[in-house]
Amino acid sequence: MKIAVLPGDGIGPEIIKEARKVLEVLQKEGLAITLEEAPLGGAAYDQYGSPYPEVTQKLAHEADAVLLGAVGGPAYDDLDRPLRPERGLLAIRKDLNLFANLRPAILYPELANASTLKSEVVSGLDIMIVRELTGDIYFGQPRGIRVNASGEREGFNTMLYAESEVRRIAHVAFGIAMKRNKKLCSVDKANVLETTEFWKEIMIDVAKEYPEVTLSHMYVDNAAMQLVRNPKQFDVMVTGNIFGDILSDEASMLTGSIGMLPSASLDANNKGLYEPSHGSAPDIAGKNLANPLATILSVAMMMRYSFNLEAVAQRIENAVKKVLADGLRTADIFEAGSTKVSCSEMGDAVVAAL
Amino acid sequence: MKIAVLPGDGIGPEIIKEARKVLEVLQKEGLAITLEEAPLGGAAYDQYGSPYPEVTQKLAHEADAVLLGAVGGPAYDDLDRPLRPERGLLAIRKDLNLFANLRPAILYPELANASTLKSEVVSGLDIMIVRELTGDIYFGQPRGIRVNASGEREGFNTMLYAESEVRRIAHVAFGIAMKRNKKLCSVDKANVLETTEFWKEIMIDVAKEYPEVTLSHMYVDNAAMQLVRNPKQFDVMVTGNIFGDILSDEASMLTGSIGMLPSASLDANNKGLYEPSHGSAPDIAGKNLANPLATILSVAMMMRYSFNLEAVAQRIENAVKKVLADGLRTADIFEAGSTKVSCSEMGDAVVAAL
Ligand SMILES: CC(C)[C@H](C(=O)O)[C@@H](O)C(=O)O
Numbered sequence: 001m002k003i004a005v006l007p008g009d010g011i012g013p014e015i016i017k018e019a020r021k022v023l024e025v026l027q028k029e030g031l032a033i034t035l036e037e038a039p040l041g042g043a044a045y046d047q048y049g050s051p052y053p054e055v056t057q058k059l060a061h062e063a064d065a066v067l068l069g070a071v072g073g074p075a076y077d078d079l080d081r082p083l084r085p086e087r088g089l090l091a092i093r094k095d096l097n098l099f100a101n102l103r104p105a106i107l108y109p110e111l112a113n114a115s116t117l118k119s120e121v122v123s124g125l126d127i128m129i130v131r132e133l134t135g136d137i138y139f140g141q142p143r144g145i146r147v148n149a150s151g152e153r154e155g156f157n158t159m160l161y162a163e164s165e166v167r168r169i170a171h172v173a174f175g176i177a178m179k180r181n182k183k184l185c186s187v188d189k190a191n192v193l194e195t196t197e198f199w200k201e202i203m204i205d206v207a208k209e210y211p212e213v214t215l216s217h218m219y220v221d222n223a224a225m226q227l228v229r230n231p232k233q234f235d236v237m238v239t240g241n242i243f244g245d246i247l248s249d250e251a252s253m254l255t256g257s258i259g260m261l262p263s264a265s266l267d268a269n270n271k272g273l274y275e276p277s278h279g280s281a282p283d284i285a286g287k288n289l290a291n292p293l294a295t296i297l298s299v300a301m302m303m304r305y306s307f308n309l310e311a312v313a314q315r316i317e318n319a320v321k322k323v324l325a326d327g328l329r330t331a332d333i334f335e336a337g338s339t340k341v342s343c344s345e346m347g348d349a350v351v352a353a354l
Numbered sequence: 355m356k357i358a359v360l361p362g363d364g365i366g367p368e369i370i371k372e373a374r375k376v377l378e379v380l381q382k383e384g385l386a387i388t389l390e391e392a393p394l395g396g397a398a399y400d401q402y403g404s405p406y407p408e409v410t411q412k413l414a415h416e417a418d419a420v421l422l423g424a425v426g427g428p429a430y431d432d433l434d435r436p437l438r439p440e441r442g443l444l445a446i447r448k449d450l451n452l453f454a455n456l457r458p459a460i461l462y463p464e465l466a467n468a469s470t471l472k473s474e475v476v477s478g479l480d481i482m483i484v485r486e487l488t489g490d491i492y493f494g495q496p497r498g499i500r501v502n503a504s505g506e507r508e509g510f511n512t513m514l515y516a517e518s519e520v521r522r523i524a525h526v527a528f529g530i531a532m533k534r535n536k537k538l539c540s541v542d543k544a545n546v547l548e549t550t551e552f553w554k555e556i557m558i559d560v561a562k563e564y565p566e567v568t569l570s571h572m573y574v575d576n577a578a579m580q581l582v583r584n585p586k587q588f589d590v591m592v593t594g595n596i597f598g599d600i601l602s603d604e605a606s607m608l609t610g611s612i613g614m615l616p617s618a619s620l621d622a623n624n625k626g627l628y629e630p631s632h633g634s635a636p637d638i639a640g641k642n643l644a645n646p647l648a649t650i651l652s653v654a655m656m657m658r659y660s661f662n663l664e665a666v667a668q669r670i671e672n673a674v675k676k677v678l679a680d681g682l683r684t685a686d687i688f689e690a691g692s693t694k695v696s697c698s699e700m701g702d703a704v705v706a707a708l
């Protein structure tokens with residue numbers, strides 16, 4: 001099995017280095033994986049003049065799974081839109097057809113204080129957000145900035161979902177709900193937007209194939225509220241690309257430890273791209289301060305979803321729980337009484353706990 | 355000055371009745387206002403077969419300001435889309451050109467415990483969200499559900515902002531920032547959507563006319579996170595219709611007391627529609643349990659923005675603060691040690707405290 005490793009920008013290379021340590025242990029133990037690196041985002045622009053150059057495309061297509069650090073940084077802010085780092089991210093998602101983005105929001109009991117929410121509201125929080133990732137207003141055509149019939153400039157984009165796009169993400173979400181508490185909440189704005197009225201109709205249709213799952217529907221504005229009011233009412237949520245972008249970030253911040261949260265973006269055959277939910281944190285890049293746990297937990301997700309190695313996934317997750325229980329904390333999750341460690345010390349500790 | 359009073363559905367009539375008591379006191383004291391009622395939403399559909407019938411349109415156009423309760427309820431869920439209650443709300447906003455929606459998120463010190471957030475995170479919270487209300491994907495054409503070139507069904511909508519639409523909401527937001535802490539945060543998704551890249555460009559241009567205001571920009575996904583992480587970093591926020599729908603609901607829920615929060619929707623001449631931020635709460639309708647304070651505070655906003663009567667606005671706001679300080683609470687904000695009152699008792703108490 002070939003893993004494409006894309007360190008990216010900012011803290012990307014540091015956190016990837018620690019995640020590689022975990023992969024290399026598995027490799028030494030006999031897991032048949034090979035690792036190959038390529039640049040994405042700003043790093044790729046610097047080297048090849050494109051945020052998703054051919055060399056990276058080729059590797060990404062050959063690989064069985066992709067591990068990504070993070071992309072972006074102020075150095076690239078003035079680039080033309082098609083050259084910016086985040087374009088590399090959008091391009092690889094689309095190119096590999098990674099339509100199913102899974103973003104867990106889990107509160108680790110050891111880190112309960114990190115949440116800005118009262119502990120009774122978030123203790124035990126464990127939500128899985130399933131976000132459609134290759135459709136919607138992110139990719140809809142037509143789009144642009146134009147002069148309209150009245151001679152005035154206007155910006156415009158197209159929100160769009162075809163039936164097959166909604167069906168396939170629905171099946172992913174129902175499948176995940178089946179493995180969890182059999183509760184699925186589909187988020188839409190069906191009272192205003194035909195796209196999401198259509199989305200809702202398809203969800204209801206696919207639900208017939210999963211009679212054990214209880215499907216509910218919620219407007220996106222209400223969902224943004226309910227995540228704050230009572231997040232534990234949710235188990236699996238499914239929504240479109242733009243609403244999912246917003247709600248998954250909100251949900252992950254409820255835990256107070258976004259540095260802990262992994263993500264998976266899957267195609268129809270469980271080939272996937274795995275990356276931390278957090279960004280490239282340019283302010284702390286190169287200082288060995290970053291938290292590598294979200295990236296390491298992304299490796300666990302890779303073992304689970306792309307390689308169907310549930311036991312290995314759990315072993316990695318348990319190693320992370322152990323270092324937390326041992327009181328080790330990077331700066332972002334440090335609190336009085338715990339032991340502050342660097343990015344590389346945290347990676348070493350996880351390897352030792354494996 | 356003529357005020358159109360639209361009780362609407364659910365708890366609408368009850369909360370409007372209490373807000374009317376306040377208006378009637380002002381009237382008796384000599385304020386030259388007349389009040390006239392008309393139906394909107396489900397009530398209007400029941401009576402006239404349309405959620406925004408001609409009689410209501412006529413009154414709304416004649417009036418100097420509109421006071422609305424709330425619209426919607428399960429009784430109308432099976433109606434055809436154009437007949438549903440929320441269509442009445444969207445129609446009156448568009449018909450009166452109410453492009454500037456002001457939604458404060460204020461934490462009342464007496465209700466600090468109602469928030470699900472830790473008190474140090476939200477104490478003193480006072481954010482004003484300025485949401486554009488007559489453009490964006492809410493009204494953009496083309497839209498619908500169609501069969502595409504591949505013979506597949508798809509839902510689609512158009513996000514769209516013309517330059518003049520962004521300019522006028524920018525001026526409202528900068529104007530409000532000038533009267534507050536001179537800090538304005540514009541929320542966009544300029545890294546993905548041309549519409550909001552254009553929005554950002556116009557914001558930067560309008561900023562030149564307000565050199566005293568510090569303008570910042572934030573992506574919508576980050577804004578959804580930052581509202582949870584550290585809401586007090588915000589003073590005035592400005593954003594488009596759909597992002598504003600989501601973020602203003604999230605922000606109001608941070609206070610834990612959405613039953614306390616008013617809103618104003620203004621046109622270019624400060625004619626406005628005033629309504630509570632909460633909905634029609636069909637589950638408690640007709641039980642005299644609702645909290646009328648958001649509606650009463652909406653009357654205060656009406657005095658401030660449409661009638662330029664700042665002293666009267668403050669007098670109403672102070673009366674609300676007084677009843678809270680006296681320990682009076684409707685069911686939604688009740689806690690041990692306070693005095694539980696009904697909707698009408700709360701209205702009477704505010705009148706007594708005026
Ligand atoms: C960087 C940006 C294009 C991206 C997105 O909006 O999808 C990011 O916010 C994410 O959620 O992965």
Ligand SMILES: CC(C)[C@H](C(=O)O)[C@@H](O)C(=O)O
Binds near residue numbers: 191221
């Ligand atoms: C009822 C609905 C159409 C409306 C909106 O989306 O604008 C509501 O959510 C609001 O914010 O006033």
